[in-house]
Amino acid sequence: MNFITFIPCMEIDFVITWVDMNDPKWKQDFAKYSGKIDNTKNEVSEARFRDHGLLKYWFRGVEKFAPWVRKIHFVTCGQAPEWLNTAHPKIQMVNHQDYIPQEFLPVFNSSLIEVYLHKIPDLAEHFVYFNDDFFIINHLKKERFFKNGVPQDIAAFRMNLGLSLWSKCLKNNIRLINNKFDKKEVLKRDHEKWYNPMYGSRARLTYLLSWYNKFITLRTPHNAQPYTKQTFNEVWAYAEKELTAMSKNRFRSPKDYTQELFRTWQICQSNFDAYNTYADTKMFPLLFKSKKAMKAIRAQAYTLVCVNDNEHMRNYEQTMNEVADAFASILPEKSNFEL
Numbered sequence: 001m002n003f004i005t006f007i008p009c010m011e012i013d014f015v016i017t018w019v020d021m022n023d024p025k026w027k028q029d030f031a032k033y034s035g036k037i038d039n040t041k042n043e044v045s046e047a048r049f050r051d052h053g054l055l056k057y058w059f060r061g062v063e064k065f066a067p068w069v070r071k072i073h074f075v076t077c078g079q080a081p082e083w084l085n086t087a088h089p090k091i092q093m094v095n096h097q098d099y100i101p102q103e104f105l106p107v108f109n110s111s112l113i114e115v116y117l118h119k120i121p122d123l124a125e126h127f128v129y130f131n132d133d134f135f136i137i138n139h140l141k142k143e144r145f146f147k148n149g150v151p152q153d154i155a156a157f158r159m160n161l162g163l164s165l166w167s168k169c170l171k172n173n174i175r176l177i178n179n180k181f182d183k184k185e186v187l188k189r190d191h192e193k194w195y196n197p198m199y200g201s202r203a204r205l206t207y208l209l210s211w212y213n214k215f216i217t218l219r220t221p222h223n224a225q226p227y228t229k230q231t232f233n234e235v236w237a238y239a240e241k242e243l244t245a246m247s248k249n250r251f252r253s254p255k256d257y258t259q260e261l262f263r264t265w266q267i268c269q270s271n272f273d274a275y276n277t278y279a280d281t282k283m284f285p286l287l288f289k290s291k292k293a294m295k296a297i298r299a300q301a302y303t304l305v306c307v308n309d310n311e312h313m314r315n316y317e318q319t320m321n322e323v324a325d326a327f328a329s330i331l332p333e334k335s336n337f338e339l
Contacts, residue, residue: 010149011070012142013124014062017113018055018132020079029077029106033250052133052309052320055081057327059337061136065303068142072337073120073127075113077106085339094120104247111169111252114259115243118232126151129225129259133307136224137330138300144280145226152226152275155194155267157205160217168254170217173261176239181268183215189270196274218264222283223304225259231266283308290319297326 020026062069075094080086086093096105099119100112107113110131117129128145145152162171187194187210194206202219209216236243239257246256266272280303284293293307307323 010126010142010146011124012068012146013071013073013127014066014069014130015073015075015117015120015123015127016058016130016132017075017110018079018081019076020081023079026077026079030108033106034108052307052323054135054307054320054324054327055132056083056335056338057324057331058130058132058135059084060327060331060333060335063335063337064331065136065138066140070124071122073123075120083338085337088337091337092122101247104250106250108251109249109253109256111256111258112247112249115232115246115257115262117227117259118229118236123229125229127227127229129227131306133309134224135297135305135307135327136303137297137305137327138303140303144303145224147273149228151228151266151272152277153263153267153272154199154202154219154221154275154277155190155196155206155272156199156203156219157209157216158219159205165252165254166258167217169252169256169258170220170260172255172257173264174215174217176242176257176261177264177268178214180238180265181215183213186268186270193270193272193274196276198274198276198279200276202276202278215264215268218260218267220260220263221277221281222306222308223277223281225263227262227266228271231262231269231271234269235262235265280304282306286319286323290323294322294326297323298329300330 021030062072069090071092072090073092073094074080074084075096078095078097080093085091096107096113098121100107100116104112114129117123117127126146126149143152160167160170162168195203239261243257246253249256282296282302282304283306284290284296285308286293293305296302296305
């Protein structure tokens with residue numbers, strides 16, 4: 001008798017965070033704890049919280065180019081765009097209070113919102129995290145994020161001078177990583193993953209620092225990131241004290257840890273396969289590269305793009321309208337996620 005072994009289909013969820021800074025309740029809470037929007041401070045700047053008006057194209061991209069997703073966990077402080085079909089069977093509305101301890105709410109710190117993601121109810125073991133400025137613009141297979149249950153990622157170093165608030169947080173991550181992992185052991189064990197020729201010139205610093213005993217900041221592709229809940233549970237088991245302490249920071253702080261801690265841990269645990277994320281992923285800072293972003297979107301030159309806002313961007317409304325037109329050129333039809 002012949003027996004056939006059936007391997008269950010791997011389920012993958014998407015998690016996306018969003019905020020509407022024009023919501024009266026959000027404004028009230030923000031004013032209570034911060035005072036006002038201040039574009040001279042990145043952690044409370046307008047670009048940190050404003051809605052780009054492009055979210056419907058995120059949902060259209062998912063429906064057209066990644067229909068295999070099991071669920072979309074839409075994370076907010078209780079908000080929802082008026083056009084969103086919240087009754088869609090694939091959408092799960094997630095309020096911060098559903099997974100972040102009440103004592104740390106309300107929260108305006110995206111890093112804090114991210115370090116608790118594994119606590120989202122009914123989240124699949126394998127999930128991909130999106131900011132609301134990450135978009136799918138071409139056909140995407142599950143294997144882009146996971147193969148045989150393993151995240152696809154790039155393991156390569158980059159310089160970090162620690163000058164900005166974000167850079168300081170990345171240094172906090174690396175201190176924890178160096179306390180836990182031995183760099184030489186990790187790179188020896190996973191030599192083919194760290195020195196993979198597909199990385200090209202992006203692996204240069206990895207080679208140059210092969211003699212150095214400590215980890216430095218890893219390259220951080222600013223786009224959709226695959227994770228396993230196992231990774232989050234492991235990091236929390238190791239660094240609960242540190243992560244709980246940072247949870248008191250309602251706004252971004254140089255003492256924070258970020259989602260890059262979990263990504264770097266995942267790589268150091270060998271819970272990844274080598275993949276040159278930059279091959280099909282591109283981040284466009286709209287302050288400098290809005291025209292290039294629109295051209296890439298219309299040509300569907302990448303699978304995933306990030307259109308990154310900046311508080312100092314001029315002609316904001318005009319630029320966003322032009323970016324919206326670019327998305328509409330490839331995603332003109334309403335999705336079932338829209339009312």
